Amino acid sequence: MTAPIPAEWAPHRAMWVGWPSHAEYWFEALEQAQDEVEGLVRALAGPGREQVRLMIGKADILAEVQARFAGVENVEVVAGTFGDIWLRDTGPIFGAGSKTAAAFRFNGWGGKYDMPGDDQVAGQIGDHSGTPLTWNDFVMEGGSLDHDGEGTVLTT
Template sequence: MSQVIPAEWAPHRAMWVGWPSHPELWDDLEQARDEVEGLVLALAGPGREQVRLMVGTEEALVGTQGRFAGVENVTVVPALFGDIWLRDTGPIFGPGSKTAAAFEFNGWGEKYIYEHDTEVAAQIGAFSGVPLTRHSAILEGGSLDHDGLGTILTTRQCLLNPNRNKGWQENTAGIVLEEALGARKIIWLGDGLLNDHTDGHVDNLARFVAPGVVACPIAFGTNDPNAEAYDACAAAITASTDAEGTPLKVLRIPSPGMVVDADERPVPASHMNFLIANGAVIVPTYGNAMAARLACEALATVFPDHEIIPLPSKAILTGGGSFHCISQQEPA
């Protein structure tokens, strides 16, 4: 069995972030870049992260280098990738970043196949100087959340989806997670957010915020399309214990409410896609100031030693995710 994956709030030696590099993938490329720049600058603040900013095309490289010239704690890393969701295509680092687990990637169930996405883990491993342990299972990092004690949160909708690993059942997946990531206990949730192309990644639904404490949304407004999923998630967590046998507590955090795209179709906007950094928690916001304020106030109760930083992520969301999705930490 591998060593247990550290919790995200454990100290990091570096944070990887993907830079919007391919214009054809974005409704508003410049706004997406401005939003990612805001994230990078927040991460690179004094005493926080060494940011490794992965840029996926030669065309994007020069402008990115100019944008961050002179910014301390930011290293621009030329690379090849199809899209910026490094949480899913990159490796999952173990304790002390001495090793990292690399899984197969099939474009979220063969829905989005882009050149070079299957090469991201190797590039990150090579730049970081971390040897990769390869696993034949298809799995994205955003489909899991870790408490540092061997408890893993995930959803059946994603992890048992036959568009990833045909024939997987809970026990099959459990063996893989135990061997590859040191899982001692898996908490199975049901469905993720409506219209989430990842088939219900847990990092949009529920996140560990402390040992024995899981944050999950509560509906904001009367027309929140995910109200039932949120309540089902909270009920499942309340009925669970972690790997130590401790009953789990639930912290309900207001969702952004109904957020729609240009065609008035609900999109999977989530405050759960926050990123826990050294000294800060960066929270994505989507235009509802009250919902964002309440979400940040709730997170402040469990991160009293972190600065809670809300930042806009509406343009990033049009690409399919938010701050947690475009990042991956290297534990110290």
């Protein structure tokens, strides 16, 4: 990727957010998690003016979530496949103005939380956004990198 990576706090062309879709992972906290993510999405799309792509991980709740966000500007509800909502770790990294995005292999945080579909998130985001991916043949979690938009990267 030759384009600089925007700062974490800079406006983005779109912000991808995972919807808590799996009752079997959230148990009694599912409704609370959904309310929290809804608040985040509404803040990003409203006052934040971000274009939000809200990925839903289970087809049987897609219509319910579409209805929940009906009429909310800047929010697009997208069907997908994932286990964990932390798309920051599983999705690709876009450069500023880049026509491609960098993608990496994902191994469920070292095998601790290997959830079906998490290794497919980057490809789904690339396909939906029409952005070709440059696949890197090593394991990485995108959330382990923090960018300042000027070429400095902090990592764990």
